[in-house]
Amino acid sequence: MRKLKNSELARIDVEEFKKTEKIPLIVVLDNIRSLNNIGSVFRTSDAFLIDKIYLCGITAKPPHKDIHKTALGATDSVDWEYIDDTLQLIKKLKKLKIKTISIEQADNSTLLQDFTIEKDQKYAVILGNEVKGVQQEVVSASDFCIEIPQFGTKHSLNISVSCGVVLWDLFKKIKY
Numbered sequence: 001m002r003k004l005k006n007s008e009l010a011r012i013d014v015e016e017f018k019k020t021e022k023i024p025l026i027v028v029l030d031n032i033r034s035l036n037n038i039g040s041v042f043r044t045s046d047a048f049l050i051d052k053i054y055l056c057g058i059t060a061k062p063p064h065k066d067i068h069k070t071a072l073g074a075t076d077s078v079d080w081e082y083i084d085d086t087l088q089l090i091k092k093l094k095k096l097k098i099k100t101i102s103i104e105q106a107d108n109s110t111l112l113q114d115f116t117i118e119k120d121q122k123y124a125v126i127l128g129n130e131v132k133g134v135q136q137e138v139v140s141a142s143d144f145c146i147e148i149p150q151f152g153t154k155h156s157l158n159i160s161v162s163c164g165v166v167l168w169d170l171f172k173k174i175k176y
Contacts, residue, residue, distance in 0.1 A: 024122035031057035039070030040160035046074035
């Protein structure tokens with residue numbers, strides 16, 4: 001076995017990425033304070049052909065050197081928009097028939113592995129603040145609440161890790 005060189009990966013450029021059909025997933029960042037987490041979400045969203053990222057509340061916007069450090073250029077490829085109020089965005093997305101999913105530990109949540117994708121349905125995945133999580137009013141307004149099962153002593157995963165786990169799982173369910 002031999003590691004592949006970057007030149008062997010056959011990655012598309014930003015122009016081609018913009019033209020490529022995206023999967024029916026949107027990411028909503030609800031008051032994310034860490035610029036490194038924001039950049040990581042951009043990079044993961046690029047990897048899985050996410051349609052768009054909404055940056056809400058205190059979530060910082062590109063360009064910023066600390067976002068760029070982890071995004072590695074994904075802020076140029078992934079479509080994004082800043083919206084001040086997460087709840088208003090969720091209401092708007094629901095009017096557009098986009099199903100909203102809060103990633104949160106909550107009563108009556110669905111474990112990630114048990115969540116079923118509806119064919120031809122677009123979804124918005126909402127990830128919350130590193131300390132407080134997704135705002136309760138946003139969780140209450142969401143169509144679904146998905147929980148990542150955890151078995152250790154800690155109560156949560158880092159947002160960038162949660163994003164990677166959830167987007168990969170949903171990507172697999174949509175594409176395969």
